[in-house]
Amino acid sequence: MLLEVRHVTQYQYEAPVRESVMELWMQPQRSHSQRLVSFELELDPPAKLFSYADAFGNAVYHFDVPQPHDRLTITARAAVETQPPPPTPEHLDIGEWDRLRSDFVRGDNFEFLHPHGFARETPMLHAFMEEHGLNRLRSACPLTAVRELSKAVYGAFGYETGVTRADSPIDHVLEERRGVCQDFAHVMIAICRSWGIPARYVSGYLFTDRKHGDRSDPDASHAWVEVFLPSTRWIGFDPTNNIEAGERHIACAIGRDYSDVPPSRGVYKGEAESQLAVGVSVRRARAAPAEPEFLRVSQTAMPRNGARRPGFSALLQEQQRQQQQQQQQ
Incomplete structure (x- = not known):
């Protein structure tokens, strides 16, 4: 089954905040029953993305928006080909x-x-x-x-x-x-x-x-x-x-x-309250793509006047907000 996912997360701030630092757990895995055909992340405001594998082998992306902004939008798109898992036995022995x-x-x-x-x-x-x-x-x-x-x-x-x-x-x-x-x-x-x-x-x-x-x-x-x-x-x-x-x-x-593994988690500098909006769609793709498996994330350069990223400890002294992602809603 070939499926397409679109996941949009938007933070709206009542007044401009000075900086945001975020981590994302949104990339579908690669496994025996799941083939990642494509994955793309778009950020508004634009920022340079970095990635690492966490302790459980998950792909994590992180970025810093170091200039004032009153909105942050994260759009993840993926195409995934899934296979039925091997049949599960009816039962196992008591041993x-x-x-x-x-x-x-x-x-x-x-x-x-x-x-x-x-x-x-x-x-x-x-x-x-x-x-x-x-x-x-x-x-x-x-x-x-x-x-x-x-x-x-x-x-x-x-x-x-x-x-x-x-x-x-x-x-x-x-x-x-x-x-x-x-x-x-x-x-x-x-x-x-x-x-x-x-x-x-x-x-x-x-x-x-x-x-x-x-x-x-x-x-x-x-x-x-x-x-x-x-x-x-x-x-x-x-x-x-x-x-x-x-x-x-x-x-x-x-x-x-x-x-x-929240879909997103981060901190920001500023006194403003924020509102979160999340939209997810999962649908069947019309046909299998002809291109080979690829991965693309936005690598937009930082603005020329962008500030340098401060130490993370300084950010922790500001308001910290864990993503209240409506994964469950």
Whole structure:
């Protein structure tokens, strides 16, 4: 399936700010089931882009707008060819729990086995697990347990935007029993890790299809969960829609939770309040492009009178704002 993504993020400031420094986790990954055909970033005001790979191997772009501006617009465009993942077994033998407890598996997946940020155990989470009989799933094989967990999260929470925020703790969605994809992913990750199953957060996009019963917002980015089982390696589960991740999912970045891989995050100098607008579209491409795989990012030169970038520590003394990206809205 060939899909095209357009993701526009715009910050509007009530008065000009003096400088913005941003990081972006928007480039789709390259993997056995996903081919990145093209990727392009456009910035307004223009700025020079730099990139690096973070600790999890994600592509991160960063830039500095060092002159006064009252608006910042980031437009990401991508074309991605996806393939259906290999069929998942119906079940695994009960010995998979022993394999999960091996020193090799635990050492290799240490970061995805322990609480972090929003994905952590709380008394309310334990009560939720007891209420829905999730503790007894440990008597089943791990694959069956994870499938049933995804189904339970899907059934226990209503999908509703505006109830939670990007920085809402896990207890917020557990209390409200409503939320969005980011919240459901954190709940599922925390429970998987409590069982000793490595689980990681996946940020990306979903080509929604109401015929399949998708309840995700088609105009937003998406999040789901991948779990590691020794016999199958990483498998994706989407508790928002009660499906396994497939060719309609486009993965951009993986992390321990949302805080590791927000689509954008940054700081700015200035006293002005800001408003954020986000628009996302994911659609089928009409035909496969003839050109070879390429990557293009804007490399517009800085204005001749552009200021030099100050030390990052100086920026931290100004107002800091983490992207409240409506990944979940």
